[in-house]
Amino acid sequence: MAALTMHYTVDGNDFTLAGDCSSKVKKSLTQLGFDPATIRKVAIAMYEGEINMVIHANGGFIDVSIEPDKIVAVLNDHGPGIADINKAMQEGFSTASNKVRELGFGAGMGLPNMKKYSDEMNISTKIGEGTIVTLTFYTNKTNN
Amino acid sequence: MAETYWHSVTLDKDACKGCTNCLKHCPTQAIRIQNRKAKILKERCIDCGECIRVCPYHAKKAVTDSFDILKNYKYNVALAAPAFCAQFSKTENINLMLTALKKLGFDDVFEVARGAQKASEETRKLMSSGELLSPTISSACPAVVRLIAIRFPNLIGNIIPLRAPMELAAIQARKEAVEKSGLSPDEIGIIFISPCAAKVTEIRSPSNVKNSEVDAVLSMKDIYLKLAQTINKIDENEIENLSFSGKEGILWAVPGGEAVASHVERQIAVDGIQNVIQVFEDIEDGKLNDIEYVEALACIGGCVGGPLTAENSFVACSRLKRICKPLADEKLGLNDDIVAQWDKPLIYRPIMNLDKDINIAMEKMIKLEEIYDRLPKLDCGSCGSPTCRSLAEDIVRGYAKETDCIFKLRERLSSFVNEMVQIDKPKTEDYSSDKNNNDNGSK
Structure with a gap:
């Protein structure tokens, strides 16, 4: 059967709206009857992704595709790109500005948490062009 | 189920x-x-x-019980919620209020605040044990516990598995009544004086204890007038010494009371069900990492803001704090041997599911999105569903139809009217050029 797809715009100008999209996805997954543990992983990873898009990349788009055994979220931004992915993956590493840190973000846990809570994470990035992060969650694997 | x-x-x-x-x-x-x-x-x-x-x-x-329920028992104990003491403008004397309550026809009164003190002691023990998920969520408000059971399954494990102060107080109240009266436990009526509907439900169909220790419930509102009149008639020398609870337990009735008594520094007190939902969403998203304890109360103003209370909640809150001022933090609690933890786990009830079968649920969701796209998104409620999205949901569940939406109905009607106008129009000159003319004529 066809996958259920959703398309969201992440507003880069208002960080208070970050989380809107993960919240909607969470609601849909609950209605679809996915198990709570899976929903939690998707919600946390997507929320981290949304925050990243807002604080680093001035927003972008998120496309979510839902199948009974697999959820894929593609986070697409036209931000500055990630210069050193390995560094970005280190817990505590952050390029966030002081202003952003004052708001309580920029702790350097964004990408590590996204990796931790997803089953697969794929990053494709180009300096000056943007970043595409693909998060995949398998529902059968994640039952715990 | x-x-x-x-x-x-x-x-x-x-x-x-x-x-x-x-x-x-x-x-x-x-x-x-x-x-x-x-x-x-x-x-x-x-x-x-x-x-x-x-x-x-x-x-x-x-739905609460009527006063007649007292006839079912040989010995009745009124279980007074801490919010009770804040209801009367005429007095801030707890003993006077409890004496008046007793005079309504009870053999004794027992303060739920003592149960709250016990709950605070147990909370502190559990919080320092390190066994609880963080942030730990209070179990005191039954509406909040039920909200979690249907909407926030991921947070079930975060709830502190403690019985509500009302339940804890009821256990001890019955024990003491048995000792005082010499009757058997089932001849004793433990009657809770409730500020809210959720506690009534919790007694009739408990979500985390097998059986409630409370036998019946009277609404605070229902007995208010009778009590206000009784208070006026009590002489100074008639006032009995019935109050034994300290500040800590009584302040559970207002926002922050319970959270402060947890002695956890990183705590928040959230009141109002919409605020509670927002905070729970944030916890689910992992946003509340620096908070360890969450007091969550469904009513704005906490229990003094309950739908069955009589007094304005802001006034009641101020009054309760005044009443507590001279009291010690902790006074008489409950016996140590009272089991404070749940004896039944809280179960997730996935009532938001579109279907048990995930494949069918997905089909329904796709349909739901299509229908939702066509709806006006005004969330006016005229269709009988709270939002356009919930109407779309009701349609795919088979409980509603698209023309329940008055805007859809209007569209439908105007297209009917247009069709009818077409029917009424004089026939075009050239019959042979219109191959549908027979159909039109027969309509």
């Missing part, structure tokens, strides 16, 4: 006008308007009592 859902909140059909006030305020979207009357969806209702508060026609009521 064979479980039946008993609810305290009910509808007085005759009083209901079918307006959208309750529909729009229900935090779990448990109300629909059908045939100009509100309908409560039993499996979704958490008995928070928001609808009781907002109904301008007083059509939403909480």
Whole structure:
């Protein structure tokens, strides 16, 4: 059967709206009857992704595709790109500005948490062009 | 699931006008308007009592017991919630209020605040054990616990598994009554004086204890007038010494009281069901990492803001704090041997699911999105569902149709009218050029 797809715009100008999209996805997954543990992983990873898009990349788009055994979220931004992915993956590493840190973000846990809570994470990035992060969650694997 | 859902909140059909006030305020979207009357969806209702508060026609009521219930028992103990002491403008003397309550026909009174003190002691023990998930969520408000059971399954493990102060107090109240009266436990009536509907439900169909220790419930509102009159008639020398609880337990009735008593520094006190939902969403998203304890109360103003209270909640809050001022933090609690933890786990009730079969649920969701796209997104509620999205949901569930939307109906009607106008129009000159003319003629 066809996958259920959703398309969201992440507003880069208002960080208070970050989380809107993960919240909607969470609601849909609950209605679809996915198990709570899976929903939690998707919600946390997507929320981290949304925050990243807002604080680093001035927003972008998120496309979510839902199948009974697999959820894929593609986070697409036209931000500055990630210069050193390995560094970005280190817990505590952050390029966030002081202003952003004052708001309580920029702790350097964004990408590590996204990796931790997803089953697969794929990053494709180009300096000056943007970043595409693909998060995949398998529902059968994640039952715990 | 064979479980039946008993609810305290009910509808007085005759009083209901079918307006959208309750529909729009229900935090779990448990109300629909059908045939100009509100309908409560039993499996979704958490008995928070928001609808009781907002109904301008007083059509939403909480089922409580009547005073006659006292006749069922040989010895009755009134279990007074801490919010009780804040209801009367004439006095701030707790012993006077409890004496008046006793005089209504009880053999004894027992303060729920003592149960709250016990709950605080147990909370502190559990919080320092390091065994709880962080942030730990209070279990005191039954509407909040029920909300978690249907909407926040991921947070079930975060709830502190402690019985509510009312339950804890009831256990000790019965023990003491047996000692004082020499009767058997089932001859004793433990009658809770409740500020809210959710606690009534919790007694009739408990979500985390096998059986409630409370036998019956009277609404604070129902006994208020009688009590106010009794208070006036009591002489100074008639006042009995019935109050034994300290500040800590009594302040559970107002926002922050319980959180402060947890002695956890990184705590928050959230009141109002919509605020609670927002905070729970944040916890689910992992946003509340620096908070360790969450007090969550469904009513704005906490228990003194309960839908069955009589006094303005802000006034009651101020009064309660004044009453507590001279008291010690902790006074008489409960016996150490009282088991404070739940004896039944809280179960997730996935009532938001579109279907048990995930494949069918997906099909329904795709349809739901299509329908939602066509709806006006005004969330006016005129269709009888709280939002356009919930109408789309009701349609795919088979409970509603698209023309329940008055805008859709208008579209439909105007296209009918257009068609009828077409029918009435004089026939075109050239019959042979219109091959559908026979159909038109026969319509």
